[in-house]
Amino acid sequence: MSHDASTTGSHHYAHHFESADHEFETSKFGMWVFLVTEIMLFGGLFIAYGIYRGMYPEMFMEAHHALNKIMGAVNTVVLICSSLTMALAVGMAQRNERAKSAKLMMATLFFACMFLVIKYFEYSHKIHIGLLPGAFYNNPDITHPKAPIFFSIYFLMTGLHGLHVLIGMGLIIWVLRRTMKGEFSSAYYTPVEIAGLYWHLVDLIWIYLFPLLYLIG
Amino acid sequence: MAHDASASHGHDVDYLNDGKTVWSWLSTIDHKRIGIMYLVTVLIFFGVAGLLAIGIRLEHWGPTRTIMGPDTYNKVFTLHGAIMVFMFIIPAIPSALGNFLLPLMLGAKDVAFPRLNLFSYYVFLFGATLAVVAILAGQGVDTGWTFYTPYSIKSQTGVILTVLGAFIMGMSSILTGLNFIATIHKLRAPGMTFHRMPLFVWATYATSIIQVLATPVIGITLLLLVAERVLKVGIFDPALGGDPVLFQHFFWFYSHPAVYIMILPGMGIISEIMPVFSRKPIFGYRAIAYSSLAIAAISFLVWGHHMFVSGQSDFSNIIFSFLTVLVAVPTAIKVFNWLSTMYKGSIKLDVPMLYALAFLFLFTIGGLTGIFLAALSIDVHLHDTYFIVAHFHYVMMGGTVMALFGGLHYWWPKFFGRMYPEKLGRFAWALVFFGFNLLFLPQFYIGGKGMPRRYYNYDPVYTLGHQVSTIGSLMVGFGLMLTLGYLFWAAKKGQKATQNPWGAKTLEWTDAASPPITHNFHGQPTVDNWPYEYKSERV
């Protein structure tokens, strides 16, 4: 929430804060609260998942075999790597290592793209064989009449997560540009920290999605 | 003190005169100006939804068609509900009064994230515009503000855009709540401990917690409803194997706590007005503060009481009934504490106090009738009747709107540096108060006799009740128009107000001018006592 920054280490913080630290702490606190709201947003979908899995356990069992476990697992690893690079990028920003920080952010973006590419192949395969949500479902192999609901939930959850990946990438690109312009330093790197927190959340949600959707039973 | 990017101005000019252009308002990050912009916006929506309410009441003058057809009627009550809930009563006190007052009461210069605050306002405005455009350009919406599935999936009206509008307004609500929580945690003046915060701040705090935790759930629910219509995902659509009752669970998981988003800030206002106009410390400060948090906590556990006849299990009904009766306890504590505040005080019946007393009376009725609905066997009969309609209007309008108007009169001198006309105020208050009872008391009776809600035609046995109700609605409408009229007149032309015309002890009165300067205070106020220190005094 700052107006401007300097490259020399001192930072102009907004007038209603007592100090740069005060501003940093407040921003971080605000971001944590925001992450709670994100968890509540996904929470609704997790509950829908829980209810339908409770109602039709055998259907979930049957339908989940249609998901590609290997692609899912690879994507899990990819996202964990991206979280690691992002955490390191924040650390570098904190230590005034701007070039390293920028490189690590690029690595994070690379992993994020990889995740999306793999996801694209998963999606297109499913669309191709008619494993689609609700009314569009058109696959003869899975016999359970409620199977379309599984794929509705699958697409909703992974779709909303995918949207968050895109938003996260946008945030990282934004802080990356500002890093390259030299706007951050050990005295002021709040946006990097915040983008990092957001990215960890995106990763965390996938870590729940993967076993719940791909590894049933 | 911190160095200041905009030190050249803001130290002496009051916030109303710090930039006169329209752009200086639209681009402001001053929490006070944003508060005033919210106030004007929500009052416009209040007027629109109020006119729709009058339309409903006029239609019910007779059992069959009076002024509109059934489809129009269905759209009118949907709009009345949706506008009142999403565009007026949820943002009214927190976003308008809260924005203006929270930093002042805490001794801060602004909220924690001023630009986010302005962004929230535009998000709200965008969501509201989207919903309104969807309604005006399309065929309206006829689902009721609750958007129950599967009707909302099948309805041919403009459900998608309206729902997206509500979703976007929800985002604004989340961001405002987040901003307030951060402000309360991080920007309190030196010496302002949690237990020295004014009770309005406590109430806003409890409200913000609900906004942050519950609103995302309605967000995902509304998105699922859109997905249901566009992608036919079948989560809520029984035709595709989904469960329509699940929607109700999701919906009320937010919308019940949202009821407390609406009423808690109102309670906060009453807690400010009572001690000031009784010249007595608030009775049981901690009990009132903690009961706000208790209400917020319980509010998350009682959504199922909207669904006693929905077909959910008997076991769920019993649990929800049990939890619901518990809400009455913190509510009763507040009512008795407010009453006790008046004991051996020095009471002055200025308009804010009159509204506070009206609140006490009407809210007590709203609360007591809530007990009927919490008791399982009776709720089965009363569910979806006019009894419910009367009950929640006693809480929402008798409670929140009375508190809002009490608060507006109380803080008007702070907002605009001018007093409202006292005599006219009392007259309008009487119209509103008596009209309100005329409007909603008969609805308890016809509801008990089985009159279902959302009925276009009704059995002629209910005619008298409906007619009395309609007369009451006109009184309330007239009283409120008069009130808004003189308030806005007074903002420009009223008698000049002193810094602290009521002799209050909270920081916005003791340390800030009327109207406050852009940066709120000259220097950083410090606090060494609680804000209700009214020593014993000679009358």
Added chain:
Amino acid sequence: MFWQSAYASTVGLPQSSTIAPTVDILYDFLVYLSVFFLILVTVVMVYFTVKYHRSKTGRETAYIVGSHTLETIWTVVPLVLMLFVFAWGLKGYREMRAPMKDPVEINIIGRQWLWNIEYTNGRKTLNELVLPKGKPVRLIMTSEDVLHSFFIPNFRIKQDVVPGRFTTLSFIATQPGVHIVFCAEYCGTAHSDMLAKAVVVEPEEFDEWTRTGKLPAHVNLNQIIGAVGAPTSVAAATGNGSSQPSQTPAERGKALAASKGCIACHSDNGTRMVGPSYKGIFGKKEEMADGTMVTVDENYIRKSLMDPNAQIVKGYTPSMPPFAGLLKDEEVNDLIAYIKSLK
């Protein structure tokens, strides 16, 4: 019980089922409790306002910040009262929901905007729920489209009717006569016209009715207990499904149009509703959704009643339920006569 007849509840409705008195007594208790507390709060408020008004000079305000004793009292007393109310409400609810022995089972299907009712022997009715007095009844309900709610105020019972699942209502009716049934869950245009009548008769009359479809002569479907009686869309409609000899076929048809729910979608004055208006439609040439032209004659009307979605007039949605098996031939004739009469 002896006091039931003498006791007038504040609900203001007849107590026409075994559960009604149970519900009402708690209702009354709460009314009195509420009045007591409201008076308490109001009296204290007004008393303080007068006694401690600022104009009453020559005294000192008190410095009181709270009282743990008092606060404990008004925490504990409401808590105990509330738990008591909860337990009482629970007791009544359990009574309401308890399974009954050998109930008469009746299937009900709600749809926009009528109630299809079917008895175990295959007898079907529209919007007319005939019930045996004093015998347990169990309604097994579902919906074909959106949510509805089956609500009989005189019985104090209500249950949402949900598509895709069954919900049930069990009760014992105690008062012979006709009781109004409302749809209590908003369901669209004609929600408030989605009415039915619960006709309570003696058990032997009920048996007779299930066999022959004949209601005893003393039953007057227009005399509804505790209500004037809808339908209200057509102000003059008599709302009577049973025929009276003095009426012309067109008059009987008008009554049928009301009692069978036709008027929820079809107006008699040219107003376009969910379906085409009856006014002036007879003999007209209409374009169908598939582009063919059809003259509205007796055969078309009959076909539209039995298989409504076969030939839909252009611009309307297929939403009418089939009435095959629900209307007798003479009733179809009456309806045709009625439509003909609306020039």
